[in-house]
Amino acid sequence: MGKITPFKRIDVAIEITRQAGRRLILAAKIDPADVDYYNSEIKELIETSDHVDFIGEVSESDKPALLAGAAGVLLPFLWLEPFGLIVIEALAAGTPVIVPHIGAFPEIVGFDGEVGVVCGETRLTREVIKGSEEEKAFIKQAVEAIDCLEGITSTACRERASWFTPERMAESYVNLYREAMCKHPSFEAGSVLSSSCVTTPKINSLGL
Numbered sequence: 001m002g003k004i005t006p007f008k009r010i011d012v013a014i015e016i017t018r019q020a021g022r023r024l025i026l027a028a029k030i031d032p033a034d035v036d037y038y039n040s041e042i043k044e045l046i047e048t049s050d051h052v053d054f055i056g057e058v059s060e061s062d063k064p065a066l067l068a069g070a071a072g073v074l075l076p077f078l079w080l081e082p083f084g085l086i087v088i089e090a091l092a093a094g095t096p097v098i099v100p101h102i103g104a105f106p107e108i109v110g111f112d113g114e115v116g117v118v119c120g121e122t123r124l125t126r127e128v129i130k131g132s133e134e135e136k137a138f139i140k141q142a143v144e145a146i147d148c149l150e151g152i153t154s155t156a157c158r159e160r161a162s163w164f165t166p167e168r169m170a171e172s173y174v175n176l177y178r179e180a181m182c183k184h185p186s187f188e189a190g191s192v193l194s195s196s197c198v199t200t201p202k203i204n205s206l207g208l
Helices: 012-019 032-047 063-068 085-092 104-107 133-149 154-161 167-182
Strands: 025-026 052-056 097-102 116-124
Touching: 012 025, 012 133, 025 116, 032 052, 063 085, 085 097, 085 104, 085 154, 097 104, 097 133, 104 116, 116 133
Parallel strands: 025 052, 097 116
Antiparallel strands: none
Protein backbone atom coordinates (compact mmCIF):
# COMPACT_ATOMS: atom_id res chain seq x y z
CA MET A 1 0.00 0.00 0.00
CA GLY A 2 1.31 3.41 -0.94
CA LYS A 3 3.44 3.37 -4.05
CA ILE A 4 5.54 0.91 -6.00
CA THR A 5 9.20 1.73 -5.46
CA PRO A 6 12.35 -0.41 -5.27
CA PHE A 7 12.71 -0.12 -1.49
CA LYS A 8 9.18 -1.46 -0.83
CA ARG A 9 10.22 -4.82 -2.32
CA ILE A 10 6.94 -5.80 -3.98
CA ASP A 11 8.80 -8.74 -5.49
CA VAL A 12 9.47 -10.12 -2.01
CA ALA A 13 5.81 -9.74 -1.01
CA ILE A 14 4.74 -11.65 -4.11
CA GLU A 15 7.19 -14.46 -3.37
CA ILE A 16 6.17 -14.73 0.30
CA THR A 17 2.48 -15.00 -0.48
CA ARG A 18 3.17 -17.43 -3.34
CA GLN A 19 5.01 -19.77 -1.02
CA ALA A 20 2.35 -19.41 1.66
CA GLY A 21 -0.49 -20.04 -0.76
CA ARG A 22 -2.19 -16.78 0.20
CA ARG A 23 -3.86 -14.03 -1.82
CA LEU A 24 -2.02 -10.72 -2.07
CA ILE A 25 -3.90 -7.47 -2.58
CA LEU A 26 -1.48 -4.88 -3.89
CA ALA A 27 -2.85 -1.36 -3.48
CA ALA A 28 -0.31 1.12 -4.78
CA LYS A 29 0.27 3.90 -7.24
CA ILE A 30 3.11 4.16 -9.73
CA ASP A 31 4.85 7.53 -9.76
CA PRO A 32 6.43 8.69 -13.04
CA ALA A 33 9.88 8.21 -11.52
CA ASP A 34 9.12 4.52 -10.87
CA VAL A 35 7.53 3.57 -14.21
CA ASP A 36 10.74 2.06 -15.58
CA TYR A 37 11.26 0.03 -12.40
CA TYR A 38 7.67 -1.23 -12.55
CA ASN A 39 7.88 -2.19 -16.22
CA SER A 40 11.24 -3.92 -15.92
CA GLU A 41 10.90 -5.75 -12.59
CA ILE A 42 7.34 -5.83 -11.26
CA LYS A 43 4.80 -5.83 -14.08
CA GLU A 44 5.57 -9.34 -15.33
CA LEU A 45 5.61 -10.71 -11.77
CA ILE A 46 2.10 -9.41 -11.21
CA GLU A 47 0.78 -10.56 -14.57
CA THR A 48 2.12 -14.09 -14.12
CA SER A 49 1.03 -14.49 -10.48
CA ASP A 50 -2.55 -15.73 -10.14
CA HIS A 51 -2.60 -14.95 -6.42
CA VAL A 52 -1.92 -11.22 -6.86
CA ASP A 53 -4.67 -8.61 -7.23
CA PHE A 54 -3.22 -5.25 -8.27
CA ILE A 55 -5.97 -2.72 -7.57
CA GLY A 56 -3.94 0.45 -7.98
CA GLU A 57 -4.02 3.43 -5.66
CA VAL A 58 -6.80 3.61 -3.07
CA SER A 59 -8.22 6.79 -1.59
CA GLU A 60 -7.73 7.75 2.03
CA SER A 61 -11.42 7.15 2.64
CA ASP A 62 -11.23 3.60 1.26
CA LYS A 63 -7.97 2.68 2.98
CA PRO A 64 -9.37 1.82 6.48
CA ALA A 65 -11.91 -0.67 5.10
CA LEU A 66 -9.30 -2.34 2.90
CA LEU A 67 -6.89 -2.68 5.82
CA ALA A 68 -9.59 -3.90 8.20
CA GLY A 69 -10.66 -6.59 5.76
CA ALA A 70 -7.17 -8.09 5.43
CA ALA A 71 -5.90 -11.06 7.41
CA GLY A 72 -2.64 -9.18 7.81
CA VAL A 73 -0.45 -6.49 6.28
CA LEU A 74 2.88 -7.66 4.88
CA LEU A 75 5.62 -5.03 4.86
CA PRO A 76 8.84 -6.37 3.31
CA PHE A 77 10.60 -3.00 3.45
CA LEU A 78 14.17 -4.32 3.61
CA TRP A 79 15.79 -0.95 4.16
CA LEU A 80 16.33 1.29 7.20
CA GLU A 81 12.74 2.50 7.53
CA PRO A 82 12.73 5.46 9.96
CA PHE A 83 9.13 4.92 11.07
CA GLY A 84 6.55 3.32 8.79
CA LEU A 85 3.18 5.08 9.03
CA ILE A 86 1.47 2.18 7.28
CA VAL A 87 2.17 0.03 10.35
CA ILE A 88 0.16 2.42 12.53
CA GLU A 89 -2.61 2.65 9.91
CA ALA A 90 -2.89 -1.14 9.78
CA LEU A 91 -2.96 -1.50 13.56
CA ALA A 92 -5.52 1.30 13.85
CA ALA A 93 -7.73 -0.72 11.51
CA GLY A 94 -7.34 -3.73 13.79
CA THR A 95 -5.07 -5.65 11.43
CA PRO A 96 -1.78 -7.32 12.48
CA VAL A 97 1.45 -6.87 10.56
CA ILE A 98 4.51 -8.82 9.44
CA VAL A 99 7.71 -6.77 9.31
CA PRO A 100 11.47 -7.35 9.06
CA HIS A 101 13.85 -6.75 11.97
CA ILE A 102 15.11 -3.48 10.57
CA GLY A 103 14.71 0.25 11.12
CA ALA A 104 11.94 1.34 13.49
CA PHE A 105 9.70 -1.69 12.93
CA PRO A 106 10.81 -3.66 16.03
CA GLU A 107 10.12 -0.69 18.30
CA ILE A 108 6.59 -0.27 16.96
CA VAL A 109 5.54 -3.90 16.69
CA GLY A 110 7.57 -5.43 19.53
CA PHE A 111 8.44 -9.08 20.06
CA ASP A 112 5.49 -10.10 22.22
CA GLY A 113 3.42 -11.29 19.26
CA GLU A 114 0.45 -9.21 20.36
CA VAL A 115 0.09 -7.14 17.18
CA GLY A 116 2.25 -8.90 14.63
CA VAL A 117 5.52 -10.63 13.92
CA VAL A 118 9.01 -9.18 13.59
CA CYS A 119 10.98 -11.57 11.39
CA GLY A 120 14.63 -12.09 12.27
CA GLU A 121 16.50 -12.61 15.52
CA THR A 122 19.16 -10.01 14.72
CA ARG A 123 18.49 -6.40 13.77
CA LEU A 124 19.61 -5.66 10.23
CA THR A 125 21.84 -2.59 10.05
CA ARG A 126 21.83 -1.99 6.31
CA GLU A 127 19.55 -2.31 3.31
CA VAL A 128 19.12 -5.93 2.26
CA ILE A 129 20.50 -6.75 -1.17
CA LYS A 130 18.24 -8.55 -3.62
CA GLY A 131 18.98 -12.26 -3.75
CA SER A 132 21.07 -12.21 -0.57
CA GLU A 133 20.94 -14.79 2.19
CA GLU A 134 19.32 -12.17 4.43
CA GLU A 135 16.51 -11.75 1.94
CA LYS A 136 15.99 -15.50 1.66
CA ALA A 137 15.90 -15.81 5.45
CA PHE A 138 13.28 -13.07 5.73
CA ILE A 139 11.10 -14.72 3.08
CA LYS A 140 11.23 -18.05 4.90
CA GLN A 141 10.40 -16.46 8.28
CA ALA A 142 7.61 -14.33 6.83
CA VAL A 143 5.96 -17.37 5.24
CA GLU A 144 5.99 -19.10 8.63
CA ALA A 145 4.74 -15.95 10.38
CA ILE A 146 1.52 -15.72 8.38
CA ASP A 147 -0.13 -18.50 10.36
CA CYS A 148 0.82 -16.73 13.62
CA LEU A 149 -1.49 -13.82 12.80
CA GLU A 150 -4.68 -15.79 13.35
CA GLY A 151 -4.57 -15.52 17.14
CA ILE A 152 -4.03 -11.76 17.20
CA THR A 153 -7.06 -9.66 18.13
CA SER A 154 -8.15 -6.42 16.51
CA THR A 155 -8.53 -4.95 20.00
CA ALA A 156 -4.84 -5.47 20.75
CA CYS A 157 -3.87 -3.90 17.42
CA ARG A 158 -6.01 -0.81 17.98
CA GLU A 159 -4.67 -0.45 21.51
CA ARG A 160 -1.09 -0.44 20.23
CA ALA A 161 -1.96 2.14 17.56
CA SER A 162 -3.45 4.40 20.24
CA TRP A 163 0.04 4.87 21.70
CA PHE A 164 1.05 6.95 18.71
CA THR A 165 -0.65 10.32 19.14
CA PRO A 166 0.52 13.89 18.46
CA GLU A 167 0.19 14.60 22.19
CA ARG A 168 2.45 11.73 23.17
CA MET A 169 4.97 12.65 20.51
CA ALA A 170 5.10 16.25 21.78
CA GLU A 171 5.43 15.10 25.39
CA SER A 172 8.24 12.73 24.46
CA TYR A 173 10.14 15.50 22.69
CA VAL A 174 9.76 17.79 25.71
CA ASN A 175 11.05 15.03 28.00
CA LEU A 176 13.98 14.42 25.68
CA TYR A 177 14.91 18.10 25.66
CA ARG A 178 14.61 18.25 29.44
CA GLU A 179 16.87 15.25 29.84
CA ALA A 180 19.47 16.81 27.54
CA MET A 181 19.29 20.16 29.32
CA CYS A 182 19.67 18.59 32.74
CA LYS A 183 22.87 16.87 31.64
CA HIS A 184 24.39 20.01 30.15
CA PRO A 185 27.11 21.71 32.30
CA SER A 186 25.62 25.17 31.75
CA PHE A 187 22.17 24.21 33.04
CA GLU A 188 21.42 26.31 36.14
CA ALA A 189 19.98 24.71 39.26
CA GLY A 190 16.85 26.48 40.43
CA SER A 191 15.64 27.37 36.94
CA VAL A 192 12.09 26.72 35.81
CA LEU A 193 12.88 23.29 34.38
CA SER A 194 15.50 22.15 36.88
CA SER A 195 12.91 20.88 39.36
CA SER A 196 11.64 18.42 36.76
CA CYS A 197 15.06 16.90 36.08
CA VAL A 198 14.80 14.37 38.88
CA THR A 199 11.24 13.31 38.17
CA THR A 200 11.19 13.35 34.37
CA PRO A 201 10.57 9.77 33.17
CA LYS A 202 12.85 8.05 30.71
CA ILE A 203 11.99 8.68 27.10
CA ASN A 204 9.94 5.88 25.57
CA SER A 205 10.83 5.35 21.93
CA LEU A 206 7.36 3.92 21.29
CA GLY A 207 5.97 7.40 21.72
CA LEU A 208 8.05 8.97 18.97
